[in-house]
Amino acid sequence: MKKYLTVPLTFGIVIALAIAASLAGAQKQPPDKLVFKTKMGNVTFNHAAHIKRANNDCKTCHDKLFQQDAKAPLGFKAGMHKPAEAKKTSCGACHHAGGPSFTTKGNCKKCHVK
Numbered sequence: 649m650k651k652y653l654t655v656p657l658t659f660g661i662v663i664a665l666a667i668a669a670s671l672a673g674a675q676k677q678p679p680d681k682l683v684f685k686t687k688m689g690n691v692t693f694n695h696a697a698h699i700k701r702a703n704n705d706c707k708t709c710h711d712k713l714f715q716q717d718a719k720a721p722l723g724f725k726a727g728m729h730k731p732a733e734a735k736k737t738s739c740g741a742c743h744h745a746g747g748p749s750f751t752t753k754g755n756c757k758k759c760h761v762k
């Protein structure tokens with residue numbers, strides 16, 4: 649008799665947890681790394697390392713610089729990155745001359761790997 653009860657009960661708990669997780673899931677899991685494919689060679693964005701350097705503050709980048717969606721356009725590639733660097737948007741918000749990280753000029757290979 650007990651057997652017939654525990655199975656649906658466990659099943660019910662699993663479902664309830666799944667629903668709770670999906671409701672809380674407005675906050676998606678941050679990816680470790682993201683790879684952007686380009687004609688210049690793939691760019692690996694170390695998301696975890698960038699989060700650490702931003703002192704775990706997601707708002708440094710989301711959503712003012714990037715959507716929380718790996719398929720959304722980055723808006724960085726136009727004009728060999730010069731417009732984004734000048735306007736300090738996208739990756740250019742930090743990767744520009746005099747910024748907190750290396751500028752694109754002369755550093756193509758720090759990001760693009762063939």
Ligand code: HEC
Pocket residue numbers: 676677678679682693695698699702704705706707708709710714715716717718719720721722
């Ligand atoms: C230094 C900038 C930066 C910081 C800080 C940052 N992210 Fe991101 N995140 C990105 C970029 C860039 C993308 C990809 C956006 C795109 O492709 O348009 C991304 C994408 C994501 C995605 C989508 C993944 C997917 O597969 O679609 C999630 C979820 C995410 N971030 C969560 C977080 C969380 C949570 C934090 C804070 C703990 C955080 N991010 C902090 C830059 C950042």
Ligand code: HEC
Pocket residue numbers: 691692693694697698701702708709713722738739740741742743748749750758759
């Ligand atoms: C909030 C500031 C910030 C943003 C936005 C940002 N970076 Fe960085 N990035 C840094 C810092 C700081 C470093 C480490 C310091 C250095 O090496 O100059 C770094 C380092 C890197 C490195 C070297 C490997 C590593 O992670 O240590 C790569 C590659 C890189 N960034 C790519 C990108 C790309 C691609 C984007 C846009 C999708 C981006 N970054 C956006 C701040 C940023």
Ligand code: HEC
Pocket residue numbers: 684685686687688691721722723724725726728729739743751752753754755756757758759760
């Ligand atoms: C901070 C990292 C970083 C550096 C440094 C960098 N790039 Fe990029 N590059 C990217 C990312 C990320 C993309 C994809 C951007 C997008 O989709 O908007 C990209 C895209 C491009 C594209 C578009 C390719 C395509 O498939 O459409 C060209 C061209 C390009 N980069 C040239 C360069 C050149 C030339 C340099 C050196 C002067 C350079 N990049 C330095 C990160 C970087």
